[in-house]
Structure formats: structure tokens, C-alpha cells
Amino acid sequence: MSTSLTLTTSDRPDGARVLAAVGEIDMSNASAFADALAEAVRPDGEPLVVDLTKVEYLDSAGLAALFPHAGRIALIAGPLLEPLLTISGLADLTTVRSA
Secondary structure, three states, X not given: OOOOEXXXXXXXXXXXXXXXXXEEEOOOOHHHHXXXXXXXXXXXXXXXXXXXXXXXXXXXXXXXXXXXXXXXXXXXXXXXXXXXXXXXXXXXXXXXXXX
């Protein structure tokens, strides 16, 4: 059974592309998250902003989906996920902003 996850990609007026995730990211839906990241990232443009402020749970499968794109993304995370992103080492590879 898949965990509830909603993924929405949009472009801000300043031209930045945003992938917003709502729900939980775990092994049941991490491949959909990885696919959305791969589709939304701009290889030669501005970093993709990944908004994780409404993600209630992120497991190792979700983290694994983020690492290949670390050089082309910027993360926005709430207080629940910030420590996880730091401990995992992802915060050393990409920008992590507080919500």
C-alpha cells in the first residue's frame, strides 16, 4: 500500500521552478518522488526549489532520491526535517533553508 504523497511542480514569477511535496515520503512512493525530481530539475538552469515544509515523514528512500540532485536543488524544510537533512549530510551538499 502506498503512503499518501502529493507532488506539485510550478514556476514562480521570478522564474524559479518549485517542486512541493505534501504528505509522507517513504519506500512505497520514493520512486514517484525521484521521478518528479528528475522531471522538474533544470540541468543547466537555476536550482530546483524542493519545498518539503509539508512533509511529515521522510525515510532513507526519500533521502536517497534527493542525493543525486544535490548540486541542482535547494531545499526548504521545516523544523521536523532540518535535523535529518543535516545528519544525513545532504545539508553539506546543497542549500537547506528554514520554512
